[in-house]
Amino acid sequence: MFASHMWRPWSPVASPAHPLTLVRGEGNRVRDTEGVWYLDGIAGALNASCGHGHPRLIEAAQRQMARLAHYDLVNASHPAAERITERLAALLPGDLGQTLLVNSGSEATEAAVRIALEYWRNVGAPRDRVVTFAAGYHGSTALALHLSGLPYTRSGWADLFPVHRVALPGSARSARTAADAAALAARFAEAFAAGPPPAAVVVEPLLNVGGGIVLPPGLLARIRALCDQYGTLLVVDEVFCGFGRTGRMFGFDHDGVTPDIVTMSKGISSGYVPLGAVTTTDAIKQSFQAEPLLRGLRYGHTTGGHAVAAAVASAVLDVVDEEGLVANAATRGATLLDRLGPLLAYPDVVDVRGLGLVVTVETVDPAVASAVVLGARDRGLLVRQQGACVMVIPPLTLTGDETAQLADTLLAAFDQVCRPAGDVRPAPVAAGRVDDPR
Ligand SMILES: Cc1ncc(COP(=O)(O)O)c(C=O)c1O
Known part of the structure; x- marks a missing residue:
């Protein structure tokens, strides 16, 4: 759409191969130039804690x-x-x-x-x-x-x-x-x-x-x-x-x-x-x-x-x-961590961890994380790649329905890239906890 005159920050990380131009934000969603709406699992630049377009x-x-x-x-x-x-x-x-x-x-x-x-x-x-x-x-x-x-x-x-x-x-x-x-x-x-x-x-x-x-x-x-x-x-x-x-x-x-x-x-x-x-x-x-x-x-x-x-x-x-956003972050984050817990049984997943609305799925390889991030995007969800990690950092205004949608979409993206052994989704395990009493 635009000639490329912009030098994007952190250019080794920013991927010119899969351009995305966003033109609108409303609540916990953003829309691209093609009219596609995405659930925002990156909260803008990890900062849109109140969501997008908040009238106040x-x-x-x-x-x-x-x-x-x-x-x-x-x-x-x-x-x-x-x-x-x-x-x-x-x-x-x-x-x-x-x-x-x-x-x-x-x-x-x-x-x-x-x-x-x-x-x-x-x-x-x-x-x-x-x-x-x-x-x-x-x-x-x-x-x-x-x-x-x-x-x-x-x-x-x-x-x-x-x-x-x-x-x-x-x-x-x-x-x-x-x-x-x-x-x-x-x-x-x-x-x-x-x-x-x-x-x-x-x-x-x-x-x-x-x-x-x-x-x-x-x-x-x-x-x-x-x-x-x-x-x-x-x-x-x-x-x-x-x-x-x-x-x-x-x-x-x-x-x-x-x-x-x-x-x-x-x-x-x-x-x-x-x-x-x-x-x-x-x-x-x-x-x-x-x-x-x-x-x-x-x-x-x-x-x-x-x-x-x-x-x-x-x-x-x-x-x-x-809007009780601190408590909302704690509740939605705990739900997200639980819903993503089954990923621990996937051979390509090293860890699932989180605190509040910072939930991280660590994979074995940055290539796996990159494929999952692109797969999620194809399904209408933006999440962040950080090396071999897929990080979910949504606005703190995330609703219950959006929490479920986010988890389901990310699980589907992981399923596409790397399925659990035997192709059977295992029972949830305690994610984000090893000896952690929190
Ligand atoms: C913990 C922490 N400190 C400092 C910074 C730098 O902030 P800025 O990018 O606004 O300069 C960041 C950015 O991600 C951060 O996560």
């Missing part, structure tokens, strides 16, 4: 656009930014009450790491070591990429600061066993002890790009305890998990921990307008204002805290609350 969000954007599209937050303030930062302070636990608004998850990571490292300089006890997951992903700016140990994010450029990347002791599937949970916690303890006290630990509550890896319950609490022991700042990346994705408002709620810094994006504005946020404690912010250093925060973006995005974000919080 459209109205909030239009109203703000007509009043004041944006104004530089360096020189002034606007009610949209004041309101969302106030609401985040009320929503987040503990002293997490000071929010810097940015445009994306990567910028939130960039700002969070910078704030963490500069905090230690501000208090006169410089630290620069960062501990993180080798399979973590925190964005694609230089600093954010530098954290990740995933093969396709490595730049090969010199390290900006020392990063200790903790690898899982076994497979993503065995990560949920008691033995691996203990080994992983021990690896974090070793990482803390392996050099000068870390400035910060930067972790996702569930490893999204790493393959939808569900971490052992209690791990984040264990990392929080290590941070307390070493005086290290705990930075939790809620860019993907935040605002209900995992069936709790924030991923860290599963472990009941309070981070020192939280990064957010994606679901914060349901993807309607770009927005990211970094929330820190009063004490961390204060360190940037203390005399005689007066270092200040030397970081910001022209459109950071854009008024339209900020207004939409406040409307998102209303929708999430009024």
Whole structure:
């Protein structure tokens, strides 16, 4: 339809062989140029938590656009930014009450790491070591990429600061066993002890790009305890998990921990307008204002805290609350996990795992995952390929009927690509659980 003048992001992943041009979104469905409607199992860009075309969000954007599209937050303030930062302070636990608004998850990571490292300089006890997951992903700016140990994010450029990347002791599937949970916690303890006290630990509550890896319950609490022991700042990346994705408002709620810094994006504005946020404690912010250093925060973006995005974000919080989307994510996610459980008996399937509305079917080979994703699309369902994994990340507004349709369609796509031994669908087995009591 169009001449190709667009350089798509992540071009090794984006497939030009099977083009798809989308022109409309309504609720949990999107329509292509041919008039075909698809059930959206990718939630736009993993962010359309309130579904597409939500009238409340459209109205909030239009109203703000007509009043004041944006104004530089360096020189002034606007009610949209004041309101969302106030609401985040009320929503987040503990002293997490000071929010810097940015445009994306990567910028939130960039700002969070910078704030963490500069905090230690501000208090006169410089630290620069960062501990993180080798399979973590925190964005694609230089600093954010530098954290990740995933093969396709490595730049090969010199390290900006020392990063200790903790690898899982076994497979993503065995990560949920008691033995691996203990080994992983021990690896974090070793990482803390392996050099000068870390400035910060930067972790996702569930490893999204790493393959939808569900971490052992209690791990984040264990990392929080290590941070307390070493005086290290705990930075939790809620860019993907935040605002209900995992069936709790924030991923860290599963472990009941309070981070020192939280990064957010994606679901914060349901993807309607770009927005990211970094929330820190009063004490961390204060360190940037203390005399005689007066270092200040030397970081910001022209459109950071854009008024339209900020207004939409406040409307998102209303929708999430009024439509019970956090509980819906937990219920629909559990149903989906159960319905997809039989895939564990397929020889080409390695694992079925999930938490809330992040459900991942890991296959033996990226080619299998790719064939399943295309088969699902032919049946009117969009799901995401992540290496050898098929990931289902629908809007949190998914209904019961759509949950059933999604599961049936995906099972049919798997049946076409790889059938279970003997061609008999086995009885459901407990998916997403190995020793996992959750
Ligand atoms: C956990 C996590 N952090 C950070 C990012 C980067 O966000 P963005 O793509 O908005 O820069 C992502 C994106 O997928 C993510 O999943």
